[in-house]
Amino acid sequence: MMRRCLIYLIVNNKCMSNKINKIQSIRGMHDILPDQSPLWQLFESTVKKLLQNYAYDEIRMPVVEPTDLFCRSIGEVTDIVEKEMYTFEDRNGDSLTLRPEGTASCVRSGIQHGLFHNQQQRLWYMGPMFRHERPQKGRYRQFHQIGVETFGMASADIDAELILMTARLWKLLGLTDIRLELNTLGSAESRNAYRQVLVDYLNQHRDILDEDSLRRLETNPLRVLDSKNPDMQSMIDVAPSLMDYLDEESREHFKQLTTILDKAGIEYTINTRLVRGLDYYCKTVFEWVTDALGAQGTVCAGGRYDGLVQQLGGRETPAAGFAMGIERLLSLLEDAGRQVDNTADIFIILQGEQAQLQGMSFVETIRDQLPDVHIQTNCGGGSFKSQIKKADKSGAKVALILGEEELKNNSVSIKLLREQADQKTIALTELVTTLNTIL
Ligand code: ATP
Numbered sequence: 001m002m003r004r005c006l007i008y009l010i011v012n013n014k015c016m017s018n019k020i021n022k023i024q025s026i027r028g029m030h031d032i033l034p035d036q037s038p039l040w041q042l043f044e045s046t047v048k049k050l051l052q053n054y055a056y057d058e059i060r061m062p063v064v065e066p067t068d069l070f071c072r073s074i075g076e077v078t079d080i081v082e083k084e085m086y087t088f089e090d091r092n093g094d095s096l097t098l099r100p101e102g103t104a105s106c107v108r109s110g111i112q113h114g115l116f117h118n119q120q121q122r123l124w125y126m127g128p129m130f131r132h133e134r135p136q137k138g139r140y141r142q143f144h145q146i147g148v149e150t151f152g153m154a155s156a157d158i159d160a161e162l163i164l165m166t167a168r169l170w171k172l173l174g175l176t177d178i179r180l181e182l183n184t185l186g187s188a189e190s191r192n193a194y195r196q197v198l199v200d201y202l203n204q205h206r207d208i209l210d211e212d213s214l215r216r217l218e219t220n221p222l223r224v225l226d227s228k229n230p231d232m233q234s235m236i237d238v239a240p241s242l243m244d245y246l247d248e249e250s251r252e253h254f255k256q257l258t259t260i261l262d263k264a265g266i267e268y269t270i271n272t273r274l275v276r277g278l279d280y281y282c283k284t285v286f287e288w289v290t291d292a293l294g295a296q297g298t299v300c301a302g303g304r305y306d307g308l309v310q311q312l313g314g315r316e317t318p319a320a321g322f323a324m325g326i327e328r329l330l331s332l333l334e335d336a337g338r339q340v341d342n343t344a345d346i347f348i349i350l351q352g353e354q355a356q357l358q359g360m361s362f363v364e365t366i367r368d369q370l371p372d373v374h375i376q377t378n379c380g381g382g383s384f385k386s387q388i389k390k391a392d393k394s395g396a397k398v399a400l401i402l403g404e405e406e407l408k409n410n411s412v413s414i415k416l417l418r419e420q421a422d423q424k425t426i427a428l429t430e431l432v433t434t435l436n437t438i439l
């Protein structure tokens, strides 16, 4: 492999008369750069803590799965499977796919490892997902989700817990501009009954259906309701509603959910057009939506999928979950001016060759005594002036200066970088107490 790369480079070099082509990241797949990662970390640690508090456990699945897994779960006639999957052939001819979402993988894993039989599970995962979509703000080809999946709980209390937990997350993050849309898709039987009524209705309006909708009319008519085509909206608005065809059990389930949400003071609107893009949902579906991100307004979406475990070869297991799009939520946090201070507290200046050699072990002893303090050591030498400049730029509050004098006398000089004060030299033994009063 190595040799092949080398040969390629040599040949390529020749063709380009010594000019090496800079390789760029793939369209729609972005680096998360050092100035962006503190906000990612803040977001991720806030969510992790919350999930831990609600007694959810982490599960990590591979990013590549057999293609069949997604075709059989998400549905053949969905945007994801029809046009968005990154599918390729493995060297042995197997068809593999970069995961476009996590639910199917999580269910596959739970069946494979026996996590569902006679058990309840509350699980979460975090990581990249891949969909070949048209890249734009809030829509990428590699994006990141935090997904939460619960198994073995059939009643509406767990649906409510998922929603209450996300509502708490928005509060923790200081996001106020996110509203909840709720719907129920009923049981498979009630959906079938409704499907026929809807097909009849849509057939009466064939002339205004676009090409996608005509196709879906045959394969997955509920998805026509999901269309964003403005020319079809007024027809969709007055289409028969699934709410009117619900079976008793689904109606009761939905009633229980809304009762819990009402009691908890969670506001929502019932959107009977909300059908979600994936086939496996039944009963509850919900989306958290914001108007602040333009067309890419859904930041978190989920629902119940009682049939999926069985559909993928496991025993019948009730299940409900959601996934949130991290990039979209970070965009909201950025727009709200949220910044994370990740600067050093202390910058250490090592002045002179001796200090450069002996200073590193000195810094380690400080780290032993101040394990939570963010310390940046100047490496690479430089004049005192240039090191002070770096210290200032680092954002640190304090510079500790270690030069030959200090080394000789077992002392250290302290310079406050953010206020007017004279540089002071103190004994090394006093350092930690002194720093504790400053930081
Ligand atoms: P959309 O209607 O925006 O395409 P979706 O219904 O396809 O969303 P889900 O499969 O429910 O999305 O994924 C859950 C969440 O993941 C979405 O609400 C969104 O926040 C995020 N998400 C989905 N696709 C992308 C993408 N291509 N880029 C960035 N975030 C995404």
Ligand code: MG
Pocket: 079, 277
């Ligand atoms: Mg989509």
